[in-house]
Amino acid sequence: MSLGKIISISAMRVELLLSDTSVKVRDIVKTSLDGKEWRFEIASIKGNTAVSIPFENVIGLRKGLDVERVDNGLNMEYSEKILGRVFNSFGDVIDGKEFESEGRKNVYERNMTIPEIETEGDILWTGIKVLDFFAPMQKGYKMGLLGGAGVGKTVLIKELIHNVYRWLKSNSVFIGIGERSREGKELLDEMLEGDLLDKMTITFGQMGENSMGRSKAIYAGLTQAEFLRDEKNQDVLLFIDNMYRFVQANSEISAELEQIPIDNGYPPTLLSDVASVEERINSTDKGSITSFQTVFIPADDYNDAAVHAITSHFDGQIVLDRKVAEKGIYPAVNVFRTTSKLIDPERIGQRHYDLVSQVLAYLSRYAELEEIVAVLGIEELSKEDFNIFYRSRKLRNYFTQPMFVAEQFTNIPGRFVKIQDVLDDVEAILQGKYDSTDEHRFSYIGNLYDYKKN
Amino acid sequence: MSKRVDEIIEQKLKAIKEEKNINSRGRVSGVNNYVLEIEGLDEAFYFEEVRIEEKATGYVSKITANRVYVALVRKTDDVYVGDSVFATGKEFCGHYSKNAIGHMVDMFGTECLMNSKFDDTMELKLEENPIPIIDRSKVSRPLATGITGIDMIYPVGKGQRQLIIGDKRSGKTQITMDTIVNQKGKDMLCIYVAVGKTKKEVKSTYLELLKRGAMEYTVILSAFNDEYPPVIRNTPFLAMSIARYYMLNEQKDVLVVIDDLKRHADVCREIGLLTGTVPGRDAYPSDIFYTHARMLENGCQHKDGGSVTVLPIIETKGGDITDYISSNVISITDGQIVLSGKNFEKGFKPAIDYGLSVSRLGGAVQTRDMKRVGAAVRRELLSYLEKCDVYELANADEMSPDLLRTMKNGKKIRENLKQNKYSPLLPEEMQNLFDGLVNLD
Numbered sequence: 001m002s003l004g005k006i007i008s009i010s011a012m013r014v015e016l017l018l019s020d021t022s023v024k025v026r027d028i029v030k031t032s033l034d035g036k037e038w039r040f041e042i043a044s045i046k047g048n049t050a051v052s053i054p055f056e057n058v059i060g061l062r063k064g065l066d067v068e069r070v071d072n073g074l075n076m077e078y079s080e081k082i083l084g085r086v087f088n089s090f091g092d093v094i095d096g097k098e099f100e101s102e103g104r105k106n107v108y109e110r111n112m113t114i115p116e117i118e119t120e121g122d123i124l125w126t127g128i129k130v131l132d133f134f135a136p137m138q139k140g141y142k143m144g145l146l147g148g149a150g151v152g153k154t155v156l157i158k159e160l161i162h163n164v165y166r167w168l169k170s171n172s173v174f175i176g177i178g179e180r181s182r183e184g185k186e187l188l189d190e191m192l193e194g195d196l197l198d199k200m201t202i203t204f205g206q207m208g209e210n211s212m213g214r215s216k217a218i219y220a221g222l223t224q225a226e227f228l229r230d231e232k233n234q235d236v237l238l239f240i241d242n243m244y245r246f247v248q249a250n251s252e253i254s255a256e257l258e259q260i261p262i263d264n265g266y267p268p269t270l271l272s273d274v275a276s277v278e279e280r281i282n283s284t285d286k287g288s289i290t291s292f293q294t295v296f297i298p299a300d301d302y303n304d305a306a307v308h309a310i311t312s313h314f315d316g317q318i319v320l321d322r323k324v325a326e327k328g329i330y331p332a333v334n335v336f337r338t339t340s341k342l343i344d345p346e347r348i349g350q351r352h353y354d355l356v357s358q359v360l361a362y363l364s365r366y367a368e369l370e371e372i373v374a375v376l377g378i379e380e381l382s383k384e385d386f387n388i389f390y391r392s393r394k395l396r397n398y399f400t401q402p403m404f405v406a407e408q409f410t411n412i413p414g415r416f417v418k419i420q421d422v423l424d425d426v427e428a429i430l431q432g433k434y435d436s437t438d439e440h441r442f443s444y445i446g447n448l449y450d451y452k453k454n
Numbered sequence: 455m456s457k458r459v460d461e462i463i464e465q466k467l468k469a470i471k472e473e474k475n476i477n478s479r480g481r482v483s484g485v486n487n488y489v490l491e492i493e494g495l496d497e498a499f500y501f502e503e504v505r506i507e508e509k510a511t512g513y514v515s516k517i518t519a520n521r522v523y524v525a526l527v528r529k530t531d532d533v534y535v536g537d538s539v540f541a542t543g544k545e546f547c548g549h550y551s552k553n554a555i556g557h558m559v560d561m562f563g564t565e566c567l568m569n570s571k572f573d574d575t576m577e578l579k580l581e582e583n584p585i586p587i588i589d590r591s592k593v594s595r596p597l598a599t600g601i602t603g604i605d606m607i608y609p610v611g612k613g614q615r616q617l618i619i620g621d622k623r624s625g626k627t628q629i630t631m632d633t634i635v636n637q638k639g640k641d642m643l644c645i646y647v648a649v650g651k652t653k654k655e656v657k658s659t660y661l662e663l664l665k666r667g668a669m670e671y672t673v674i675l676s677a678f679n680d681e682y683p684p685v686i687r688n689t690p691f692l693a694m695s696i697a698r699y700y701m702l703n704e705q706k707d708v709l710v711v712i713d714d715l716k717r718h719a720d721v722c723r724e725i726g727l728l729t730g731t732v733p734g735r736d737a738y739p740s741d742i743f744y745t746h747a748r749m750l751e752n753g754c755q756h757k758d759g760g761s762v763t764v765l766p767i768i769e770t771k772g773g774d775i776t777d778y779i780s781s782n783v784i785s786i787t788d789g790q791i792v793l794s795g796k797n798f799e800k801g802f803k804p805a806i807d808y809g810l811s812v813s814r815l816g817g818a819v820q821t822r823d824m825k826r827v828g829a830a831v832r833r834e835l836l837s838y839l840e841k842c843d844v845y846e847l848a849n850a851d852e853m854s855p856d857l858l859r860t861m862k863n864g865k866k867i868r869e870n871l872k873q874n875k876y877s878p879l880l881p882e883e884m885q886n887l888f889d890g891l892v893n894l895d
Contacts, residue, residue: 009500009517012741057581059501059545063517086587096588148776149784150812178743181751182613182788185590207786208584208751211744248743255732255740265734296785298735300776322776326809328836370844378848409816411829438856440837 002066003029007049009061012211013256014040016050016067023050026108028070036060039090040067041074041212043257053253055090055212074216076223078105080232082201083171086188087224089205089216095188107219110226110280118283123342124290127163127416128156130333130399133426134356135316135340136348136419139235140283142291143340144243144311147320148300151332154183156320157241158405160292161187163416165237169199171228172237175221176204178214178245190405207245211256214249218277226280229287238281238291245296247274247306263305264298271309278313302337316340329400330410335363352419355426359395362430366392387432390439394429397442415446422447478541480522482506485533488526488682489515489729492539495522503546506539513546513684516729523729525684528562547577548692550699555643558660558674561685561692566676567660578695580688584751585698591757593788596819597709600636600878601629602887603806603871606828607835608791611819612707613755615764617783619775620793624805626767628875629791630711631659633765635668636878637709643700644668644709647693648676650686650717666876686721694752694762701760708760710753714767715746719779736778743782750786775810789813802872808835827885830892831867838864863891 003023008015016029023029027042029052038061040052054061076091079102086095091107093099121139125132137143147153165172176184184204191197201224205217218240228234247270254267262268281291295310300322311317318331318338325332345353369381369389381389404414425448428434434448445451480494490512498504502514504524509531516523524539527546549563551572558566563575593613599605610616610633618626634644646663648656656676663669675696677689690712697708712718719742726739734740753764766787768780775784775792784790789812798805817825838860845853845861853861870887873879879887 007519010515011500015519056583059579059581060499062497062499064496094586094588149781150790150814154814178747180786180788181584181587181590182593182754184587186592188587189592204587206584206587206751207744207747211741214744251734252741252744255734258732261732261734261740265732265740299778299781322810325812327840328809328833373844374846378845379852406816408818408825409813409829410833411817411825438854440856440860443837 001068003069004050004067006031006061006063006065006067009058009063010256011058012053012252014052014054014058014061016040016052018045018048018050021048023069026073028073029067030070031061031065031067033060033062033065039070043253051257053212053256054210057210072104072106074107074219075104076107076220077101077103078223078227078231079103082224082227083199084197084201086202086204087220089203089209089213089220091220094204105223105227107216107223110223112279112282112284116284118285118288121283121288121290123348124164125419126160127167127418128159128331128403129401129417129422130331130335130338131318132417132419133352133359133399133422134333134335134338134343135318136342137290137316137340138342139290140288141315141341142278142281142293142313144314144317145292145294145320146297146302146307146311146317147294147332148297148322151320151322151325152330153294153296153320154179154241155403155406156318156331157239157292157294158187159403159414161239162404162414165200166194166196168237170237171232171234172200172239173221173225173228174200174202174239175217175241176202176206177217177240177242178205178207178248179241181206181208205249211249211252214245215253218243218246222277222280225289229284229289233286235288235290238289240291240293242294242296243310244294244298244306246277247310266305270306274306274309274313278310316342329396330403330406331401333399335360335399352423355423355430358430359426362388362392362395366396387435390435391429391432393439394434394437394442395426397439398425398429398445398448400443401446402444410444412444417446421449425449478543480539480541482533482535482537482539483521485535487728488684490524490526490533490539492522492524493520495539495541498522498541501546503542503544504539505542506533507537509533509537514541515684525725526682527685527688528682545579547579548688548695549575550578550692550696551575554673555671556669556673558656558676560676560681561689578692578699580691580695581748582695582698584748585754585756589757591755592818593755593761593815594818595755595761596821596824597633597642597763598636598640598878598881599629599633601632601804602873602879602884603804603808604629604791605820605881606824606884607808607832608789608806608811608813609816609819609824609828610763610765610789610813611755611815612763613753613761614789614815614819615750615753615766615787616813617766617768617787617790618793619768619770619780619784619790620805621770621773621795624793624795624798625803626769626793627659627713629793629804630713630765630767631662632875632878634663634672634709634711635666635876637671638667642671642707642709644672644711645693645697646672646674646711646713647690648674648678648713649690649715650677650679650681650721651713652679683721683725687718687725690715690718691749694749694764697762698752701756701762702758705756705758705760707763709763709765712764712766714769715783716768716770716779719746738778742779743786746783747786750783788815802868803875804873806871808832809839821881823885824881827888827892831888834860834863834892835867835871838867866891
């Protein structure tokens with residue numbers, strides 16, 4: 001039955017004249033012409049006209065076409081069938097294999113109440129030295145991986161999938177938002193080759209998709225994570241790459257709706273958009289959702305409004321820095337900006353806590369000394385500063401690590417390092433036990449004990 | 455007033471007599487640079503090609519309740535308010551002839567040097583749906599540029615998108631020219647896209663490639679500086695469609711050089727501001743990331759064998775690669791070759807900044823030997839460059855033997871990476887350069 005007619009069209013905005021006023025925001029309507037079908041989501045309504053955002057490109061669309069309603073709004077498969085499969089943002093299967101639905105659910109419905117939210121959890125070690133040492137992770141936490149373009153966010157999230165997912169074999173949801181299709185395909189291939197896809201479900205709204213595709217991937221993926229948590233009572237690992245692209249897609253939609261932007265073109269609804277999805281990522285007494293979310297830093301601007309809106313939801317963050325990457329240090333972590341709520345003597349123990357403080361003190365003195373050395377040379381340093389200078393360089397090299405997923409770049413096999421080893425090694429370096437070892441021997445190794453054996 | 459109404463009725467009646475379908479007709483009601491406001495055209499569809507009498511061509515860029523907006527791409531005479539407009543009923547497409555290889559052409563199928571149209575052009579849609587993830591395959595075959603600093607340290611594979619970024623006069627275009635020239639005899643089709651370049655620049659590029667015998671397998675697709683901005687905006691999209699055509703229909707390997715995307719972004723900004731879209735960061739349209747992302751996502755290794763490799767170029771100011779457009783494109787491509795004006799001045803040519811350059815595919819697109827040597831060279835070089843800063847003032851006599859060796863070898867490695875233009879090396883020659891300089895275990 002006709003719901004109305006199309007009266008105006010631009011690249012990402014289609015206006016409708018409604019004949020039926022029972023339409024609400026987020027309803028889905030469709031139209032077709034010459035065998036081609038278009039779907040739109042209603043974004044705003046004023047009197048008897050509605051503005052809608054198209055799912056696909058509007059080339060060929062005409063004024064005057066009738067539109068009709070699609071039942072259920074935007075919905076996603078809500079059954080065990082999601083495991084091992086790949087979806088797009090609109091809940092369609094895109095891995096080219098047969099699919100039979102066992103039940104669908106609207107992607108916007110779930111909201112969490114205070115009583116059902118669980119805040120406790122065990123520590124989750126990732127085997128990546130610099131992460132476990134400076135920003136340890138807890139089950140149920142949200143950890144951000146922040147960085148500008150090309151400093152290694154995606155490699156790090158892939159390493160986390162490798163280490164955490166493979167070792168725990170817990171159910172996982174991967175949501176690709178606005179990232180490269182090539183990387184999406186590589187992730188899929190790696191999971192298939194490693195026979196690891198059976199406990200994972202993937203949703204892609206990659207960067208070639210229009211703003212609608214990139215904006216809705218998160219809702220589709222969250223609905224799957226909620227199914228695993230609420231219906232299957234599972235502890236779920238949630239990987240989101242990249243959360244910033246969700247905000248970016250919303251900016252594009254907002255501009256089409258001619259909303260007045262806040263700075264840098266972000267939509268006025270920036271904070272509420274982010275909150276509406278982040279508040280759904282929580283643990284209950286049935287199961288937990290532990291998430292790793294990458295955040296792109298546009299123009300290397302850490303004070304960006306969107307970045308702040310997202311990071312305010314995190315329990316910890318790992319910040320990747322171009323200045324560190326430039327020196328060939330990977331993962332290129334800026335340890336001064338990297339932190340976690342677990343850095344508390346009551347949670348990780350006094351020893352770990354003290355070592356973190358001491359290393360930070362060393363490294364911050366090192367940054368000052370670097371400038372002094374550049375002007376005066378190393379010979380001018382006092383004995384104490386001399387030790388700090390060399391031990392800091394060794395620590396800095398020690399916190400590099402060969403990654404399993406980056407073996408093709410480094411030609412060095414990846415290493416998983418236990419936190420006890422990290423603490424022992426760091427303590428030994430700080431105490432001067434390795435003062436006579438050359439600094440480059442600390443780069444790209446696992447723990448020092450294994451290394452010495454070779 | 456009633457006289458005016460009568461006039462309109464008479465006009466419409468006349469039009470009905472002349473033409474079967476009044477709905478595909480309209481008249482110009484406003485002219486704003488190259489954007490026209492049209493009354494009528496009730497049945498026009500989005501992106502439809504329209505004609506303004508015999509004077510101009512454009513496409514439908516926006517349809518509102520009472521007006522249609524048309525972006526002009528070609529004009530032979532002035533357009534006046536009241537001129538009649540008719541819709542052609544077909545989507546606005548680019549024109550391309552398969553005989554264009556070896557020629558400099560534009561998006562309308564014109565041979566620019568002779569100023570004549572090819573008579574066997576086909577129409578290619580400017581944009582199609584993204585290539586599905588499932589149809590893509592691993593990027594793993596190396597594309598030899600012949601430049602040691604690239605093939606060995608930050609390699610490019612077939613199907614990769616690798617950004618070339620740097621200041622004015624740091625050798626950006628030269629790297630792509632070297633790469634195109636080095637494809638001779640390698641069964642690769644090259645498309646060089648000039649985005650808003652001067653006619654002089656494009657002509658000398660053509661002559662240079664001709665001189666080196668590279669035009670045999672190259673198409674220069676140009677949108678000159680003085681074309682209408684919608685033409686400059688759409689030309690790189692046509693280049694991707696051409697590349698995609700060869701990849702999908704003939705399983706060919708295609709290399710596309712886009713020179714450059716900063717200019718393209720500026721053109722998109724101009725069109726956006728002129729048509730009243732809400733400006734985003736630095737006044738660029740909010741969807742500028744998406745514009746470049748969907749263009750560059752056409753670069754891929756297809757599962758059926760063909761590939762599209764893209765080398766977009768971006769010009770920076772003051773060596774800043776973190777501005778908005780640069781960091782956007784860096785986050786789309788599979789890596790970047792950063793060129794430093796400082797290195798260029800010091801004579802380290804190609805002026806690659808080895809610290810800031812990245813290849814996200816790295817060894818995956820190298821042969822086993824190349825990967826082994828390349829990874830070691832990169833490690834030694836970066837460690838040398840970092841130590842250079844710190845130990846610049848240190849006394850060589852007091853250095854540990856380990857450090858001394860790193861410093862000496864690093865210097866030699868850096869010297870060996872120097873290379874003149876158009877002097878490509880074979881992989882074996884590159885590897886031989888580093889014999890005994892790096893530790894290969």
